[in-house]
Amino acid sequence: MPAKHDLERYLTAYARSLGIEPHDIEDGMPVLKIAFSGVVEGRPGALHGGATSGLLETAGYAALRARLQRDGRNPQLKPINITVQFLSAGKQKVTYAKGRITRLGRRNANVSVEAWQDDRERPIATAIMNILMADREG
Numbered sequence: 258m259p260a261k262h263d264l265e266r267y268l269t270a271y272a273r274s275l276g277i278e279p280h281d282i283e284d285g286m287p288v289l290k291i292a293f294s295g296v297v298e299g300r301p302g303a304l305h306g307g308a309t310s311g312l313l314e315t316a317g318y319a320a321l322r323a324r325l326q327r328d329g330r331n332p333q334l335k336p337i338n339i340t341v342q343f344l345s346a347g348k349q350k351v352t353y354a355k356g357r358i359t360r361l362g363r364r365n366a367n368v369s370v371e372a373w374q375d376d377r378e379r380p381i382a383t384a385i386m387n388i389l390m391a392d393r394e395g
Contacts, residue, residue: 264289267322272315275308279319285327286355287319293349304347304381309372312354313341313384317368320356321388332390337365341384350374352381364390 264279264287275297280290291297291312299305318334325331352374360367366388371380 264319264323267319268315271311275311277312277315280353282323283355285323286357287316287323288353288355289316289319290351290353292351293347302349304349304352306341306343309343309347309352309382310339310341310384312352313370313372313382314339314386316354316372317356317370317384317386318388320358320370321361321366321368324358324361325390330390331393333393335389335391337387337389339384339386341382343382345379345381347372347381348374353377356386366390 268277275291276294277289277291279287281288289312291308293304297305297308321334352372354370354372356368356370358366359369368386368388370384370386372382373380
């Protein structure tokens with residue numbers, strides 16, 4: 258299981274620019290968060306949909322990396338497709354996201370991700386990700 262500080266290295270420059278950071282580890286899977294700020298504001302007073310999508314995608318990859326690390330694997334991850342469903346507008350609050358591996362094969366993985374604010378039972382957005390895992394050359 259990765260330590261919380263280990264998760265920082267999986268964050269992309271894009272994720273860092275949005276302010277995405279590790280929050281916790283639950284059941285071996287990382288929970289990421291993003292604080293509301295002017296950087297991630299869409300329409301006045303609401304979290305931008307692109308920031309929400311970025312958080313979902315980053316949490317999905319973090320979940321897959323955590324699982325692959327436990328399995329001793331380090332493939333290059335390439336997105337096949339990502340589908341985001343926006344369920345309600347994000348408010349001026351901290352937003353959390355956690356991914357769950359639904360299928361892990363040798364070359365493909367399916368990950369579902371949820372983002373929430375106050376109540377985990379009422380997600381503001383969800384995503385389904387299909388990811389290709391390619392062997393690293395060299």
